[in-house]
Amino acid sequence: MTSPQQIRYDNRVVVVTGAGSGLGKAYALFFAERGAKVVVNDLGGAFNGGGQDGRVADAVVSEIQRAGGTAVASYDSVENGERIIATATQAFGRIDVLINNAGILRDVTLRNMKDEDWDKIIAVHLTGAWKTTRAAWPWFRKQRYGRVVNTSSTSGLYGNFGQGNYAAAKLALVGFTETLAKEGAKYNIRATALAPSSASRLTATVWPPEMMAAMDPAWVVPLVGVLVHESLPAHLSGGIFEAAAGHYDMLRWERSRGALLRPDENLTPDVLLRSWDKVVDFTDAEHPRGVAGAMGLLQRANQLPPNVPGTPIRFDGKVVLV
Ligand code: NAI
Numbered sequence: 396m397t398s399p400q401q402i403r404y405d406n407r408v409v410v411v412t413g414a415g416s417g418l419g420k421a422y423a424l425f426f427a428e429r430g431a432k433v434v435v436n437d438l439g440g441a442f443n444g445g446g447q448d449g450r451v452a453d454a455v456v457s458e459i460q461r462a463g464g465t466a467v468a469s470y471d472s473v474e475n476g477e478r479i480i481a482t483a484t485q486a487f488g489r490i491d492v493l494i495n496n497a498g499i500l501r502d503v504t505l506r507n508m509k510d511e512d513w514d515k516i517i518a519v520h521l522t523g524a525w526k527t528t529r530a531a532w533p534w535f536r537k538q539r540y541g542r543v544v545n546t547s548s549t550s551g552l553y554g555n556f557g558q559g560n561y562a563a564a565k566l567a568l569v570g571f572t573e574t575l576a577k578e579g580a581k582y583n584i585r586a587t588a589l590a591p592s593s594a595s596r597l598t599a600t601v602w603p604p605e606m607m608a609a610m611d612p613a614w615v616v617p618l619v620g621v622l623v624h625e626s627l628p629a630h631l632s633g634g635i636f637e638a639a640a641g642h643y644d645m646l647r648w649e650r651s652r653g654a655l656l657r658p659d660e661n662l663t664p665d666v667l668l669r670s671w672d673k674v675v676d677f678t679d680a681e682h683p684r685g686v687a688g689a690m691g692l693l694q695r696a697n698q699l700p701p702n703v704p705g706t707p708i709r710f711d712g713k714v715v716l717v
Contacts, residue, residue, distance in 0.1 A: 402624050405430035408487040409623070410480065412436045412473050412527060413497030415451030417595030418546075421612035422494055422619055423455055427464030429620075434483045435459070436469040436497070442596050444499040444515050473497045474518050476526025484534065492542045492623045493531050495524040495568075500597055502557045513560045520546075520564035524571065532584075541584035542623040545572045547635065549590050552646065565590075569635055576633030577685075585632035587622045590646075591615040592639035614641045633684070649680045650687075655695060661702035 404426055414423040415437030427433045435455045439448030452468040459466040467486045471478040473495070483490045499519050501512040524545050535541025550558045551565025568588060575586035592598075593615050594607040602610070618638040621627065635646040654670035656662055667674075 401429065402620065402626070403430045404492070404624070407431045407491040408434070408483055408489050409492040409494070410434040410436065410469075410483050410490055410527070410531070411494045411496055412476075412479060412523065413438075415439055415455055417597065418591055418593055418612045418615055419494070419496040420455050421616050422496065423466065424459060424462075425616045425620060426492070427459040427466055428462065431465075431492070432487045433459060433464070433466040434469050434479065434486070435466050436471065436473070436479045436482075438470065438472045438497070440499070442499060442600075443501055444519060472519075473523025473527060476523055476528075477530040479527055480530035480534070489538060490531050490534050491538070491540060492544075493527055494544045494546075494619065494623065495527055496544075496546045497523060498546065498597065500558075501560060503560075504557050505559050508559060513563075516560035517564050520561070521567050521571070524568055528571075528575065535579065535584045536582045539583050540625075541579065541582070542625075542627065543572070543575055543579075543584070543586040544619055544622050545569075545575075545586065545588050547572075547588045547590045549592065549637070552590055552635070572635075573633045580629065580632065585627050585629065587627075587632065588635045589615075589619065589622065590635065590637045592637075610640050614638065618643050647682045648684075649677060650683050651675060651677050652679055652681070655692060655699065657696050657699040657702055658693070659701050666702045 409426045409431040411419050411423045411426070411433065413419040414435040419437070423433050423435050435452045437452040439451030440446040449468070449470045452470055456466045456468045467482060469479045469482040473479065480490060497519060499516070501516050503512055528543060531541065545568045547568050548561065548565040551562045551569065554562050572586045572588040575584070579586060592610060593612040594602070594610040595612065598610070599607060615638045618636055622636065637644050637646065651674060654667070654673040656666060656670060
């Protein structure tokens, strides 16, 4: 029975990549239950990217259909993302929501990482999201409506031992998302980046059983439900969100007030070191959403007195300038 409090997605076409298990499966079941037509995409390979099995996507489609929902399967790799979007538009005539979720791991320290470990992770996480988004974009523009969630990771936001390839791909998705938000703004296309934490086959190898039990993918679903809903406010587009075990938050960039020096012939590292405290002081920091006004800064800098040689300077405890 539909509660009047439910937010719904009736007649919205939702594509979820990697929807055969873990988080993607939880999203697909939720959106179908709330009235959306869902494309369940999954290659059905191993957690490190090898192999293929169409039954993985089929099982989720069957589960949705048995519950009275509408779904079709897509077995393509996100590396051929245009085929996934074609499945959506051929079956349902449009696409409203794209959740770039498919993922694999090839964890290895930098010292031992091979080109193929790097390339495969970039191909699935980053290039895969690009391929699906590029194919969906003309539809979003034509409809003047679109919602994209790109799945980042705390490993990308903060770095993580043994995940140089994965971290690089996941943080790249943040910059990609922030650009989608800017380019999509006037077409009512909104994009957000999500760093989830939940039990799945990707985390089963590293988390203890009690942590797995506490981290149900179901606790990430509410945030994704809000991020792709038509009511998402425009100013949240481009935002970075985290979700884990019922905790939800938002991240943003922070810029120190910094040091503004006159760009003249005496502007050397020695002169910069004299103002270093200001460079690294986050008191009264700002939270930028775009590039700084470089021309304005240049004008202000040119009004400052010329830089002059100075007094002894310490950097990291050592005297570096006398
Ligand atoms: P999962 O392994 O349960 O699900 C990933 C799904 O993607 C699998 O069903 C797999 O078959 C599919 N897939 C893999 N490569 C594919 C490709 N080339 N094309 C289409 N489908 C493909 O893993 P989980 O944890 O649900 O991961 C979902 C996303 O969330 C991933 O992007 C992952 O990196 C990200 N993530 C998950 C975290 C967690 O705590 N579970 C933490 C941070 C990020």
